[in-house]
Amino acid sequence: MADVSAGSREALARDAALLARTVREAGALAYAMFRTELKKWTKGASSPVSEADIAVNDLLEDRLRSATPDYGWLSEESVDDEARLGKPLVWIVDPIDGTRAYLSGREDWCVSVALVEDASPVLAAVFAPASEEFFFAMRGAGATRNDTPVQAAPGTELDFPRIAGPKPLMERLYRGPGEISLHPRIGSLALRLCRVAEGRLDAAFAGGQSHDWDLAAANLIVQEANGNMTTLSGDSILYNRRAVTHGVLVAAGRDRHASIVEHLRRHSLP
Known part of the structure; x- marks a missing residue:
């Protein structure tokens, strides 16, 4: 995977700041609607959707697309526009990942957003507001949870319990x-x-x-x-x-x- 060039890193840093504050705002909205009476329906064969999914999607789209009008957009809760295929940079969005958990009142759901460049993610934010966990990554700069660096478990063995x-x-x-x-x-x-x-x-x-x-x-x-x-x-x-x-x-x-x-x-x- 190619490194982010010095010329584009400044723009990527601006997008990183935009992404972090927008996903935090979206998570706050989702959490405000959590465990309330919501309109909900089924999409496709069995995929649940609620008015919270749509509200969070609308917030994300408004904030991200207004700030980056030349970027493409792909979201679970938006009609797919194949114009994204011609865009080198595309926001990929799940307003509420784990909608079943969300609607059941469980805490294992999140807002998940990535910025993808030429088929590979370069920025990522995953926010689980119910457990106050904010994961963030920039290509080549490491990953954090609540601003503290994280590392996957080391080892090569296959007999592992987790x-x-x-x-x-x-x-x-x-x-x-x-x-x-x-x-x-x-x-x-x-x-x-x-x-x-x-x-x-x-x-x-x-x-x-x-x-x-x-x-x-x-x-x-x-x-x-x-x-x-x-x-x-x-x-x-x-x-x-x-x-x-x-x-x-x-x-x-x-x-x-x-x-x-x-x-x-x-x-x-x-």
Whole structure:
């Protein structure tokens, strides 16, 4: 992945400040509406949406697009405009990641926003206001949680206890030396991946059919915390493509991630 050039770093720093304050404001709005009576409905086959998702999306779009009118926009709660495909810089947004958790009154949800340049994230913010956790990353500058640097757990071993992901997927994929002992479910996929970045999980898997907006911000946070997040074959994840869905993914500290990918490569999957 290319480094951010000196000429663009000043602009990136401005965008970083814009992103941080906007995501904090969006999180405050989401939290103000949390555990209140909300209008809600179902999108597609089974995806829940509420008026809070739309309100937070509207705030993010107003703040970010008015400040950066030349950037593209891709959000879970906006109609997709394929003009984004011709934009070198694109905001990728999940106003409330973990809407089911949010509507159930649980705290494992967040606001997740990334700035993507040429298919790779360069800025990322994941804010979980209910637990007062703000994760942030800039490409090449490390990742933080509440302004304190975070690092993924070191090690290469496969027999590790702190693992998260959909249980059916784990039972199909994982053939490590020990028994599977899954971490309790985390409603937000972005937050699950950030737990890897801060070392509270050794590894996390994402089932198929996750989307750009679920992944882009957390991907950079994991990467900047000395971790890696890829497909099971080790391929990098590309964003702002026409198709925004992804297959099964794995995130872990760099050395352990390499061990997991090699382990899966050597064992044929059922």
